[in-house]
Amino acid sequence: MPARTKARKRALELLFEAEQRGLNVGTLLEERIAAPTTQHPLPEYAVQLVRGVLAHWASIDEALTTWSQGWSLDRMAAVDRAALRIGTWEIVWNDEVPDGVAVSEAVNLVQNLSTDDSPGFVNGLLSRIAEVKDTLA
Template sequence: MKRRTAREKALQALFQIDVSSTEPSSAIEHVLEGAATDEYLTNIVYGVVKHQTEIDGIIKANLEKWSIDRLATVDRNLLRIAVYELKFADEKVPENVVLDEAIEIAKRFGDEQSSKFVNGVLSKVKDQLS
C-alpha cells in the first residue's frame, strides 16, 4: 500500500474512532475492507491513539480563535496524523512531505477551506517543533 493510501485509510479509521469510539483494531479492519493489513497504516492509527493527549495539546497551542472540539472531524484527525508523523513516528518522514500529504488529503476529504486551514496550523506546528 502506498503511503498516501495508508494515510487516507488512517484518516478514515481515526474518524471512525473519533465519532463512534470504535476500537482501533476494528476501525482498521473496517477501512481495509478485506485487504491485507498495512504496517504504516497500523502504526499511524495506534500511534495517534497512544499519543492523542500530547498531540491534541500541540494542536491546541497552534490554533487561533478555535478549540479542538470545534474543528471539523476530518481536519482534526488529519492534523493528528501529521503531528504524529512530525513528532512521534519511529520512521522519520521529511517535514515538507508530511505537510504536503496532509494538504493534499485535506483537499480530497475536507471542505474547500480545509487545505488552507491544515497548512496554516501545520506550518506553526512545524516551526514550534523545529
C-alpha cells in the first residue's frame, strides 16, 4: 500500500475515532503525535490531512452540505463523512494531489470500510466538489 494511501487511512481512523468517542479532533491528534497507540507513529501526511481538515472544517462541512443534494451531514455514515472531509480538503486546498486521485482514494477508503452504497455516493459528491472547487477556496 503506498505511503499516502496508508496516511489517508490513518487520518480517516483518527477523524472517525474522535467523532465516535465525542473527542476534540485536534486534541486527539496532538495526543497521538505525543504518544502513538501503535508501534508506528502517525505518518506526516496523516497529520497534514487532519490539520488541513481542522483548519477548513466549517468550509468543508458547508460544501458537503450544499452539494450532497438532500443528504445532511448527520445522515451520512460516519466513515463517509471522514473520507469526504479528507477528500474535500485534498481537492480544494492541497495542490499537490490531483483531484482525480483525491476522489479515487476516498472512494477506495469507503469501499473497504463502509456500506455498499458509499463508493458511488462519495464518488459523486467529491466529483461535484472538484467541479466547483474554485468557488470554495
